[in-house]
Structures are given as C-alpha cells and as structure tokens.
Amino acid sequence: MSANPLAPEWLKPPTDANVLPATVWSQNAGRAESGMLEVAGVSASALAAEFGTPLYVVDEADVRARAAEARECFDREFGRVGSAAKVYYAGKAFLSTQIARWVTEAGLYIDVCSAGELAVALAAGVDPIRLGFHGNNKSLAEIDRAVRAGVGVIVIDSLIEIERIADAAARHSRVQSVRLRLNSGVHAHTHEYLATAREDQKFGITLADAPAAVARIRSHDSLRFLGLHSHIGSQIFESDGFVESAKRLLALHAELLRGGPIPELNLGGGFGIAYTSVDTALPTPEIAARFANIVASECARLGIPVPVVAVEPGRSIVGPSTFTLYEVGTIKDVEVTLPHSGTAIRKYVSVDGGMSDNIRTALYAADYSVRLANRASTAQPTLVRVVGKHCESGDIVVLADYLPGDVVPGDLLAVPATGAYGWAMASNYNYLARPAVVAVCDGVARVIVRGETEADLLSRDAGAGPDGVNAAAGVTEEGAP
Incomplete structure (x- = not known):
C-alpha cells in the first residue's frame, strides 16, 4: 500500500500492523x-x-534484566581497563519502592533529585550510602536531610552549595562525599530541552570555574571531593558527545589531581531507547565498551590512573x-x-x-x-x-x-x-x-x-469537606457504598 501523504517521511506503511517490533517492546x-x-x-x-x-x-523481568545487564557490562568493561564502575539508576525516569528494590537487588545505585525521591528510596529500604542526590536548587532542608540520612554522595550544582553542604555536614559531624557538576559545553544531538550541557542553561558550573570550586571544596574538613560530574543530555543515540565530554573532563581531572586524590569520574547518562521501529539505540554492551575505551585511552595519554567511572542510566533501564x-x-x-x-x-x-x-x-x-x-x-x-x-x-x-x-x-x-x-x-x-x-x-x-480516585483528588481540596469526598467515593451517610 502507498503511504498516506500526511505521514512523516520516516513512517512507512507496515505490511502487518499487528507486528510488535522487538526493539520497541519489552522482552516478554x-x-x-x-x-x-x-x-x-x-x-x-x-x-x-x-x-x-x-x-x-x-x-518486571525486563526491568530486572536491563538493570543487571548495565551493571555487568560496565563492571566487565572497566575491569578490563584496570578500574571499576558504579551504575546509578536515574530515579527521575520512574521511581517507586518496588522499582528501587529491583534495581538495587541488581547491584545498582540510585540517583534522586528531591526530598520526595529520597523518601521513596529510603522507604524501599535502600542503604543511603548507595544514593546520590542531584538538583540545581537543593533547599537547605533537603541538604540537611540528605546529610543526616547518610546519602553516599551529593552533587554540587552551584558554588553556593559548597558552603551549604559543608555546614550541614559539620553540624551532623559527618564528612560528606561530593561531586562537582560541570557544564562541559558539549552539544548533544537531542531535543533542545533535553540538552543539559550547553552553555546557556541552568545546570552545573563552567570548566573554567572548576579549579577554584574544587579548591573551596577541599578547604572544608567536612567535605570529601569524590570527582567531577557531567550530563550532556537525554535520549542520545550517538556516542560522539560522550567521547568529547569525557576528553574535556579527563583533562581537567588530570589537572586537579595535582591538588589531591580524585577517585571517581561521573559521565552521566542519557542513553537513548527505541520509541519507533526506525530508532536505533546503542546496545548497553557497546556503550560500556566505548566508555571504557575512551576513558582508558585518554588516561594513558594524560599519564594518569583510570578512575572509577560512574554512569546514570534511567530511561534505558525502565523505558522499554x-x-x-x-x-x-x-x-x-x-x-x-x-x-x-x-x-x-x-x-x-x-x-x-x-x-x-x-x-x-x-x-x-x-x-x-x-x-x-x-x-x-x-x-x-x-x-x-x-x-x-x-x-x-x-x-x-x-x-x-x-x-x-x-x-x-x-x-x-x-x-x-x-x-x-x-x-x-x-x-x-x-x-x-x-x-x-x-x-x-x-x-x-x-x-x-x-491508581488515584476522584476521592483522592478531593481529599486535598480544603473546601470539599468529608461529605464531598464521600460523595466522590460513592459512600452513603451510613458509610456503605
């Protein structure tokens, strides 16, 4: 059959509209x-x-399998180059207590970026040391809560957060591990709103400002500088952006090593998935191999040890x-x-x-x-x-x-x-x-x-009163439905 002229160019009429493309649907x-x-x-x-x-x-089995594959692939590839990897599940993609348990049972860490996401992870019984806390505008209360809970690492997104996190850690007699989020300037091939490392956007600080920021972090006894962090965007199908970002971060990493140890480097996530039959997503084994190869080769060129590399897939684990x-x-x-x-x-x-x-x-x-x-x-x-x-x-x-x-x-x-x-x-x-x-x-x-009900919605409406909520729930005056 001929294509409908209203169809986008990439969409071709199927010979069988019942087929479920394996790249788009879950394994089962x-x-x-x-x-x-x-x-x-x-x-x-x-x-x-x-x-x-x-x-x-x-x-469920699909989520568990993808989480396990991510951990196994990055463990294998970075073990091959003499280092190790940490795979964080990006909770913003979809987080519930069950999802949190599934991914941590598969050996993953979890990224959270709000007090609510932190509460879900903790309610799931996740060891707080396996949590990372993100966010460009973490409140004082959120920072205090994360430090008090024993969150493994907090990602510093702006200079003002250095003192805030240091003060909270000192107040709770803790040494808080932190990463510094950088705006690498790499332009990922994705939607404008999904590109998170361009110069004119809200996340991170510039590469030029990083040395002074790291010196400030190291000046606080209550902080431990774990390493640099970058996230170039989401739903990315090409590896070029990750390669360039890794090169820029490792050059700075090598410079900062002169001032003290830096055990880790976080290269972020954003790995794309197939939403249609014409989308071609990079397989996880290939992503892990490419990351390991570029990090190892750049470290060899710079004459530095290969750090522990962290990555943050979310969509690629739960999306399909x-x-x-x-x-x-x-x-x-x-x-x-x-x-x-x-x-x-x-x-x-x-x-x-x-x-x-x-x-x-x-x-x-x-x-x-x-x-x-x-x-x-x-x-x-x-x-x-x-x-x-x-x-x-x-x-x-x-x-x-x-x-x-x-x-x-x-x-x-x-x-x-x-x-x-x-x-x-x-x-x-x-x-x-x-x-x-x-x-x-x-x-x-x-x-x-x-799932929510109309009664759930009305229960938050201060003007509804119990009668309105009961009416929405179909409850009579006697309390029987």
Whole structure:
C-alpha cells in the first residue's frame, strides 16, 4: 500500500500492523495465538478488566534484566581497563519502592533529585550510602536531610552549595562525599530541552570555574571531593558527545589531581531507547565498551590512573519495560488539505487518557508507536493520530502510526516504551486521576503504584469537606457504598 501523504517521511506503511517490533517492546511482550497482546503470560484484556484503563503495565523481568545487564557490562568493561564502575539508576525516569528494590537487588545505585525521591528510596529500604542526590536548587532542608540520612554522595550544582553542604555536614559531624557538576559545553544531538550541557542553561558550573570550586571544596574538613560530574543530555543515540565530554573532563581531572586524590569520574547518562521501529539505540554492551575505551585511552595519554567511572542510566533501564494501555472512545476521519494540492484523511482515535499520563509528545514532539491490544486484525493499515481526552489541541499521545482500519470504540490500544517519564511526569490536568502502575511477572499481575480516585483528588481540596469526598467515593451517610 502507498503511504498516506500526511505521514512523516520516516513512517512507512507496515505490511502487518499487528507486528510488535522487538526493539520497541519489552522482552516478554507478544501476541497470543488469539492475536491478543500479552505480557509475561497475562493478556491485555485481563489487565484492563481487573485494573481498568488507562494503565501502566511494567514487565518486571525486563526491568530486572536491563538493570543487571548495565551493571555487568560496565563492571566487565572497566575491569578490563584496570578500574571499576558504579551504575546509578536515574530515579527521575520512574521511581517507586518496588522499582528501587529491583534495581538495587541488581547491584545498582540510585540517583534522586528531591526530598520526595529520597523518601521513596529510603522507604524501599535502600542503604543511603548507595544514593546520590542531584538538583540545581537543593533547599537547605533537603541538604540537611540528605546529610543526616547518610546519602553516599551529593552533587554540587552551584558554588553556593559548597558552603551549604559543608555546614550541614559539620553540624551532623559527618564528612560528606561530593561531586562537582560541570557544564562541559558539549552539544548533544537531542531535543533542545533535553540538552543539559550547553552553555546557556541552568545546570552545573563552567570548566573554567572548576579549579577554584574544587579548591573551596577541599578547604572544608567536612567535605570529601569524590570527582567531577557531567550530563550532556537525554535520549542520545550517538556516542560522539560522550567521547568529547569525557576528553574535556579527563583533562581537567588530570589537572586537579595535582591538588589531591580524585577517585571517581561521573559521565552521566542519557542513553537513548527505541520509541519507533526506525530508532536505533546503542546496545548497553557497546556503550560500556566505548566508555571504557575512551576513558582508558585518554588516561594513558594524560599519564594518569583510570578512575572509577560512574554512569546514570534511567530511561534505558525502565523505558522499554512498560506500555500504557488505553480504551478507544471515539473515532473520526478528518479531511486535511495538502500543502500543494488535494486532500488526505487523518483518522483521529481518542483514548481515555492523554497528556496527563504522557506529556512527552506535547512537550518534546516525541514519537511513539501504537498497536491494537485486544485482538489482531487483517484490515488494511490506516494512518492514525492517537489523541487524549483533555481540552487541548496539543493533547496527542501518538503523532502518527498505522493501525488496522477496522479499529473501533471499545478496542484496547497499547503504546510501548512509556516506562520513563510517563508516570513520573503525570498530572491531574482536567482533574483526571493518575493511572495505576501494574507489574507483571510469570503470569501474575500486581499493583505497585495504586491508581488515584476522584476521592483522592478531593481529599486535598480544603473546601470539599468529608461529605464531598464521600460523595466522590460513592459512600452513603451510613458509610456503605
């Protein structure tokens, strides 16, 4: 079939709109003989019937396997060059107590960047020594709490934080390990809002200011300088930016070694994943090998020992593990005038979620894929735009993909690769309750984050009162539903 002229250039009509590309879906997702989507032996229809939609569905074994692979690959590659590695899971991608336990059981550390994320990690029983605390505007209370809890390392993001962390550590009679975040000036090939090492942005300090900052850190008995830190961006498919950033940081690392030991170097994360069948993400073994090779060669050139290297993957561990399950509500064909001449039809498929459970499409114009989940179909593939139910024209879940042309209201749709920043950035816009998160493993599904109810939303409204909350929950005066 010919492509719809409204489709983006990269999107080609599939010969079979039921296929689940392995690079986009989790390891245990597939279609049953009936044609229904299932994950780890549990069908999409069963999940929808038990937990409702929208619903985040996590392939637990997939998360655990990706976490273990990251640790094993970086351990192996940096062991090969005579050093060691620390893999931090970037909690901002998606953090719950269960996720925290899964990744630490796989041998990972965890990065947190707020008091709330710290509270989740501690509630999960994570040893605080295995936590790193990030953030460009850590409050005095957050710094004090992190030091008091015994967080392993705090990342200094601005000069003012040096004294703040030193004072908190002295007050609690601790020697606090710190890293210094640098703005390396490397321009990662990613969305403008995802590039975090450009000169004109909020994170870190410049390379030129680093020596004086490190001297200030070393002047405090309550601080231990662990090393430099850089993060060049997110959703990066190329290694060039990481290579250049490593070179710049190691040159400074070598200079700073003259003033004292520097045991570690943190090169950040941001490794990309496949959201569509045309995305090509670097495999974790290749990323680890490239990092080890460039660090080892630069250290040899500079005549310095290879430091312990820390990395911070988040999206690449949890992103591919999850799909979001929706129910189709309405469908409409819209005739669109083409730029030069003629018209084409775009099929709008509305679902029961939207930008409140996945803001990335509206925020970054991010591309996603979509598949029928409750059945397979031999109908001709049709270009669709999957949209949400919010009062915004930009409320788009999937900008463009092909679904079987017989998609109808009541069908279930699954959007893969939503594990990172889906639930984490979810909101209550239009007073939609945030969906539940369900983990599936070995044929069993269980809730790991409870979905919100209208009663939950009203419980925070000071003007609602108990009667309003009970009414939303469907509770009678006698207390019976």
